[in-house]
Each structure stands twice: as structure tokens, then as C-alpha cells.
Amino acid sequence: MKNYTFLQQKYIVDTYPNRQIVLTKGDGVYLYDEQGNRYLDMMSNYGVNILGYNHPKITKAIFQQLGKLVNLHGSFNNDARSEAAQILISKCGCDLSQIYFSNSGAEANEAALKFIALAMGNKRKIIACNHSYHGKTIGALSVTHGERYRKPFEPYPWQTKFIEFNNPEALENAVDHSTAAFIVEPVQGEGGILIPDNNYLKKVKEICKRKNIILVFDEIQSGCGRTGKFLACQWENIAPDILTLGKGIAGGLPIGITLVNAKVASKITKNIHTSTFGGNPLSCAGIIATLNLLDKKQLKHIEIMGNYFVKQLKKINSPLISDIRSKGLMIGVEVATDKRNILLKKFQDNYILTIPAGDNVIRFLPPYIIEKKHVDQVINTFKEILSNL
Numbered sequence: 001m002k003n004y005t006f007l008q009q010k011y012i013v014d015t016y017p018n019r020q021i022v023l024t025k026g027d028g029v030y031l032y033d034e035q036g037n038r039y040l041d042m043m044s045n046y047g048v049n050i051l052g053y054n055h056p057k058i059t060k061a062i063f064q065q066l067g068k069l070v071n072l073h074g075s076f077n078n079d080a081r082s083e084a085a086q087i088l089i090s091k092c093g094c095d096l097s098q099i100y101f102s103n104s105g106a107e108a109n110e111a112a113l114k115f116i117a118l119a120m121g122n123k124r125k126i127i128a129c130n131h132s133y134h135g136k137t138i139g140a141l142s143v144t145h146g147e148r149y150r151k152p153f154e155p156y157p158w159q160t161k162f163i164e165f166n167n168p169e170a171l172e173n174a175v176d177h178s179t180a181a182f183i184v185e186p187v188q189g190e191g192g193i194l195i196p197d198n199n200y201l202k203k204v205k206e207i208c209k210r211k212n213i214i215l216v217f218d219e220i221q222s223g224c225g226r227t228g229k230f231l232a233c234q235w236e237n238i239a240p241d242i243l244t245l246g247k248g249i250a251g252g253l254p255i256g257i258t259l260v261n262a263k264v265a266s267k268i269t270k271n272i273h274t275s276t277f278g279g280n281p282l283s284c285a286g287i288i289a290t291l292n293l294l295d296k297k298q299l300k301h302i303e304i305m306g307n308y309f310v311k312q313l314k315k316i317n318s319p320l321i322s323d324i325r326s327k328g329l330m331i332g333v334e335v336a337t338d339k340r341n342i343l344l345k346k347f348q349d350n351y352i353l354t355i356p357a358g359d360n361v362i363r364f365l366p367p368y369i370i371e372k373k374h375v376d377q378v379i380n381t382f383k384e385i386l387s388n389l
Contacts, residue, residue, distance in 0.1 A: 004034065019348065026053025029367050029374055031353065039348075042378060043155075043355040043368045047189075047221050050248030052367040058251040059291045065285035072281055074274060083253045084284035087291050088257065091230050094239030095261040100268075101279030101332050102256035103359065105220035105246030106135025109183075111258040111273055112242045113139045113158065113341075116181045116214050119267040123180035126158050127213075129165040131191030134183065134218055145191075164388035166196040168203035175207070181208075181242075186232035187367075189221035192358025193325045193332025201228060201238040222245040225294045225368060227328035228303035232249065251286030302328050302368050305375065309364070313378045331364040332357055339389065346385040352378055 004022045022034045029052050031039045044050055051058060065080060072078050085099045089373070100111050109320040113126070125278070128134070128143040135141065141149060142156035149158075163170040171182060186201060188194035203219075208215040214282060217240040222232040229235055233241070241264055245257040258267070306328040313324050313333060320343075335343060337360040344362060347354045357363035366374070 001034065011207065021156060021179060027153040027372045028052045028054070029370055037351060039376060040352045040374060042347075042364045042366045044248065044365050045252070045352050046355060047247045049252050050224060050226070050368050051251070052369045053252075055251070055293070055369075056294060057374045058286060059288035061285045062251060062253070062282065065282050068281070069256055070174060070280065070282045071277060073276065074279055078284070080281040080284040081279045082290065083223075084279075084287040084291075087288060088245075088259070091291055091294075092120075092243065092259060092312045093234075095241075096239065096243055096259040097262045100258040100260070100264045100273070101284075102258065102275050103277050104135075104252045104256045105142045105218075105244065105389065106137045106256070107278075108220065108244040108246050108256035108273070109134045109140040109143070109218060110137055110256045112183070112216050112244050114141070114273050115242060115258065115260060115264055115268055116216070118269070118272065119214060120180040122151070123178055124157075124159055125161060125162050125176070125178040127163060127171060127174050127179060127182045129184055129188070130162050131188050131194060132162070132183075132185060133190030135184075143381070150243060162310070165191070165194060166200055171204055171207050175211045175213060179211070179213050181216055183216040183218060183305075184220045185222060187222040187227065187327050187330055189330065189363070190357055191332060191365060192334070192361040193327075194356050194358075195327050197326055199236065199274065201233055205238050214242060215240045216242040216244070218244050220244055221365075222327070224249045224290075225302055225328075226300055226330050226365070228299055229328075230275065230294065230299065230304060249287055249290060250283045251290045253283040253286040255283050255287065271324065298368060303368055305329060305366075305368075305372075306331065308372060309366075309375045309378075313382075314373060314382055316379065316386065320386060320389065329364070329366055329368060329370075333364070334358075334361050336360065342389070346389075350381045351383070352381055374386060 023031045025032045031041050032036045132145045139320050142158040143160050143220050161174050163174050215235050219231050238310050243260050245260040310326045318334045325332045340360045355363045
């Protein structure tokens with residue numbers, strides 16, 4: 001048998017931590033390594049495989065499209081692309097009226113920043129939040145918080161002012177004559193599953209409207225059903241001027257989506273921002289299949305399972321756990337900083353895959369198809385790990 005760990009480390013640029021297992025297939029809520037060991041997936045590939053692995057309806061739709069047309073330049077019209085766009089606009093509702101397709105969440109935010117520039121002229125100041133994460137390409141990185149990512153690549157094309165998350169007054173004070181936009185995650189994922197107070201989004205919407213700046217919601221992680229509604233901002237019934245989506249919305253295929261309202265769309269000119277693979281029919285077939293599965297019943301299941309998961313987590317009595325934060329199936333358990341990575345490794349040793357967030361948070365982003373028995377397995381394993389520590 002080939003040593004795939006060795007081959008990957010030898011031939012691929014070393015920018016990722018090495019989890020030291022070789023995963024070769026997935027089925028439902030499980031991933032399998034090369035020895036056939038089964039892992040319960042509580043990370044859904046960082047929020048990508050939201051309906052698990054090899055979902056029959058998604059797989060069928062992708063295979064059917066694979067036999068028809070995989071890619072097509074955006075200068076041509078296409079059935080899958082136009083239908084995917086129509087369904088997406090319907091799901092998002094509010095004032096969002098048109099879509100730009102790209103290939104990743106970072107690309108979706110890059111497009112958002114360029115559209116801001118087109119809409120706001122020579123204004124180049126963006127306000128973003130502490131602990132924010134919007135991607136690692138240069139534009140997206142300019143609004144991502146944290147010296148460990150930012151410092152090697154300064155200066156940035158955008159002047160960014162970082163403010164406290166969940167603090168409308170900080171936004172009010174940060175806006176000046178050069179401010180173009182405010183970009184914010186309705187729930188901060190990479191930052192540690194940080195959830196704002198009720199009405200926070202309403203307040204920032206009011207400020208942005210009054211100050212005449214663009215409001216951008218980055219729902220790449222919190223969107224597509226993760227919190228129990230299709231968009232997290234729908235809990236407050238708030239519409240941004242620009243919305244970005246990605247991760248799981250195409251059934252596991254690469255995707256980035258930037259939605260804009262009519263006012264922003266009117267400022268975007270032909271040829272100013274295009275993508276060879278953006279909106280390819282294969283990914284669009286994945287979008288259609290995924291969105292058709294995200295019905296009211298599925299969203300309710302997400303809410304029920306999220307509530308059950310958190311209820312069981314709160315029953316765990318351990319001095320190592322300092323906080324539990326959640327919205328739907330977007331769950332973070334804050335633990336002692338020096339124990340977080342140890343706990344992640346212990347979970348993996350017990351065939352459960354979880355991921356980090358912030359400096360001291362264990363993040364659970366399970367597929368939406370999980371059941372109570374899967375949650376119970378996680379809870380029982382967590383208790384055992386903590387008791388042994």
C-alpha cells in the first residue's frame with residue numbers, strides 16, 4: 001500500500017496542519033480511512049458536506065449533469081445556471097435580486113469588495129469586526145482579523161477599521177466620510193462561534209442605511225440552513241445590500257456566490273469581474289439538488305438537533321468547559337486553552353472528527369442529517385475523554 005501521508009507531505013505545499021489520517025471515502029455521516037476505520041463526522045468538511053456524503057439525490061443530479069455539460073462560459077446561457085440562480089434568489093428573498101457565481105467563499109468576498117468599489121466610487125475604507133474571518137486571498141484577507149494571517153502580506157488594497165463585534169455603537173463611531181461598507185458575519189464561525197445579541201443586525205442595518213454605506217453579510221458558514229433558517233440573518237428578517245455564500249450550497253462542489261440588491265447591481269458593468277469556472281453547470285446542478293432538499297422539514301430538523309445537542313452538552317459537568325455557544329447546528333464549546341488541541345486529538349482517536357475555532361473552542365459543524373444517536377455518541381465520548389484528563 002502506498003504511503004499517502006508521505007506523498008501528500010512531499011508533493012503538496014505545507015500550509016495545512018497534518019491530522020495524520022488518510023480518508024478515502026464517505027457515506028452519510030461517516031468518513032472512512034484507508035484501513036476501513038469509520039469516523040463520525042462532526043465537522044462536515046468545515047461546513048461543506050452539509051447533507052453528508054454520497055447523498056443519493058445530490059449524487060444522481062451531479063452524475064446526470066456530468067453526462068450533459070460540465071462547464072460553460074458565462075457569456076452563454078444555460079439551463080442549470082439560470083435555474084440555480086432563480087431558486088437561490090427565491091430562498092434568500094428580501095431585496096437581493098442578482099447573483100455573481102465564483103468558486104469559493106473567499107472569491108465571493110473578493111467580488112463583494114470589488115462591487116463595493118464600483119458602487120461607492122473613491123471610498124476605500126471598510127469596517128470589519130474583531131475575530132472576523134472572510135478568507136485568505138488578498139482582498140478577503142484585508143477584512144479578515146488576526147496578525148497571524150495578515151502581517152506577512154501588508155499593505156492591503158483596502159483601508160480596514162476593525163471594531164468590536166456585537167457593538168452597534170462601535171460601528172456608529174467608526175463610520176466617517178471615507179467609509180464605503182461594513183462587512184460582518186451574522187454568526188462568527190472561525191472566531192469561535194460568537195453569536196450577537198438579538199436585534200444587533202437590525203441596529204447595524206439602521207446605521208448603514210442612515211450613514212449611506214453598504215452592508216455586507218458574510219454567510220459562507222452560517223448560511224444554507226446551518227442555523228435552522230436558510231440564512232442566519234432571516235432570524236431577524238434583515239436584508240443586506242450584499243450577501244456572500246459558499247461551502248455546502250453546491251453539494252460539496254466548489255462554489256462561491258455573491259448576491260446583490262438592485263442598487264449595487266446597477267453599478268456593475270460588463271467584463272469588470274468574470275470567472276472561467278464560475279457558475280459552471282456541474283456546480284449549479286449541485287446547487288439545485290441541495291436547495292431542493294433544504295425544505296421546511298429539513299430546517300426544522302436542524303433546529304431540533306441543534307437544541308438537543310446543546311442540551312446534552314450542558315449536562316456535562318467539567319471544569320475544563322467554560323462556555324457553550326450555538327445557533328442551530330453551529331456549535332462551539334469553549335475549553336481550557338492548553339487542552340483544546342489535546343481534546344481534538346482525543347476525539348479523533350475515538351473516531352470522531354471535530355475542528356478548532358478561535359484560540360480555545362471545539363467546533364461542531366455536523367451534517368444536517370445527524371440523529372440523536374450520533375449526538376449521544378459524541379456526548380458519551382466527550383464525557384469519557386474529560387474524565388480521563
